[in-house]
Amino acid sequence: MGGLYEYIKMAVQNIRANKGRSFLTMLGIIIGIASVIAIVSIGEGTKNQMNSEIDGIGAGKIAISVSSDAMTEDEWITPEDVQEVRKLDDVEGVSVSNSYDGETVTGKGTFSIMLTGEGPDAKMINNSEMKYGNYFGEQETEEGKNVCVISDSDAKRLFGTDDVVGMSLDITCYDSSKSFRIIGVTTQKENGTFVSYTYDGMPVTVNIPYSSMDDLVVGSDEFYSITVQADKTQDSQGIADQIVHLLEKRHQCAGEDYFQVESFQDIMKSMNEMLGMVTTFISFVAGISLLVGGIGVMNIMLVSVTERTREIGIRKSLGAKTASIMLQFLAEAAILTVIGGLIGILLGVLAAYGICTVMSNSMGMAISPGISPTVVLAATLFSCAVGVFFGIYPARKAAKLSPIEALRRN
Template identity: 35%
Template sequence: MDLVESIKMSATTLVANKLRSSLTMLGIIIGNASVIAMVGIGQGAQKLASEQFESLGPNVLFVLPGSREARNTTFDLPKTLVWEDAKAIANQVPSIAGVSPEISNRFLISYRNKNSQSQVTGTTPEYLDVRSFKVDKGRFVNELDIKRNKQVVMLGSELAEKLFGKQNPLGEEVRINNISFQIVGIMGTKGSFMGQNQDDAAFLPLTTMANRLQGKTSPYGTEVSWISISAKNQASIDAAKFQIENLLRRRHKITGEDDFGVDTQKDILSIVNNVTGALTIMLAAIAAISLGVGGIGVMNIMLVSVTERTQEIGLRKALGAREKDILIQFLIEAVILSAAGGILGTLVGVSGVFFVGVVTPLKAGISPMAILVAVGVSGGIGLFFGVVPARRAAKLDPIVALRSA
């Protein structure tokens, strides 16, 4: 019997038992859809993280307080960075384009009967260029605000809408931690970064934030939460990092472990990609278990089919069919079931990834390699788990098969 005839017979047999064939394919469909969806969502998370880091600004470095061990083990970081460190970096590091010290905390912001618990950042005029922010209306912090500790505030676009609706907020006053601040600017839309909505935020002069809201807690100067720095260009990033580390070690008189860390966008993105990549592999591995379960289902149904079709097998062998012919037919049936389930599962998985991309911020990412691997594995599973039933059918003695019928 030629291969085409075997395929026709296998297809006819499967179509004749639609419900059983559909239930057999269900495990493969779920397995394929799960693998493709998990890989696609993981890749979407990596794309989203990359875009968010790029939105921080070009060639940005971050100086963070505390040793690397302290940053990994506690949320209450040591108070080791001060404004004077940022000034020293700006004056003595030649490979940088801008420096922006920041003090950040969450405070209650009120306007009449509306309240919002939002992020408040005290910073300097360089913040706009270093972090690639734009002002939509009004102005940003200027040097006069810094010198005079002026009680002015710039609102993020979402915070402004939350407190004022369609009303123009410029010139109005809001209360931050029960202190009045005049609104002088509205920031352009920036989006979220690492789960933090940058549009639901307020910006103050650094000195005002330190003296009126945060309070001074370091004997060495105005304590800052971190320092954002932009290198002159991509090629200057490594040099800037090296120079900043050497300068701060001298300023802090460090002889052992650093009490600060300098991270580039690439460093942080690499960490995030490693985490999301590991999660993607873990989720895909868990989803792949259902492929194995689906394969067991194929073998189970095929064994049942061999038992039910004992008379057919005996008759075919009595008419001259070889063991090879019987083996090939049952293997083809198993592969058709698995391949069809793989294709349907692929369609479901791809649709799921696009649906997630529509309803969430994740970017839909479909990996052609994941699709090829999933469909190939599902076909391989059919072949692997179909061997035992096919061999059992091929080994049936025609006389015994006909008698048992």
């Protein structure tokens, strides 16, 4: 143990004696470690924020749609199907969504609209936050009332103000026209940067009870898909299987695969996998600098061996063993990379927080870096491994020098 302490002490003295060269040697390791930690931390922080937003609007949601085969056989989801699904245990709500193109004219001009017929649980499924008025519910849907709900941003586009409850919209769809009274205005929830409901240039979205579309669109009471809000504490897949079994029983189509399922958890999993792949690839590219840094360590250690040839010869002539010489140079290489790794870790964490702060300010949301102790530990161990691996060749070269040959060199 005392011998190892002496080797470390000698290595530190040599590093301090050549500060500039030692820093340049560590630079590749510092950049590599800092880059990997910053990229992984930012990627994890972004993924966590996305998951939080998606979980807020999509947790427990299950989308059931009919297949092309079902359409061919004229098998659609009906209002009666929806009512039966609503009765299932662990189902909190069901919404339908039939959308059609149309247009409306206001004092601000002519606008393209997306007319969306929805069910009584639309407010729950859409996770809507009301700014003015109320969303339509079961009574309006059963009675087929000519009411509608729009977003505050769309209200401003149509009327120049979002306080429009009580106003009417004359909507034309497939050469038929109808007037709808606005009973509610929704607003987008804060911290919804990744999951946005509207964007500039898209058609105005007007949500109405599907039952009020009868005299506008033929077949408005047949649905291509429904969205189910399941109990968030229960297994979504199990609930989805129950729904499909119920629909197949009602339509007598067991085994025909007429109904397809997609849960928001599946979408979130796919997004996480995709983001993880991108983060891994970028980290791999950043990690190349670690290889470059390791080669730099090896080159500098070879220079060090050349400069200290006489020292090695004197030590060997005084009885120093080959293993001792090798351990001395390995210790120096390892210390260089460990110091570089620690500096890289510190800079990587600071960079992650700094970049996340800039992203948060520019995007109007809170992104916190996902600093992983596992990644930090792995980066530390990897930097040590780089030092040992790339220090082996110079250390072996130094250890194998003949004492006589080493003493002859100037």
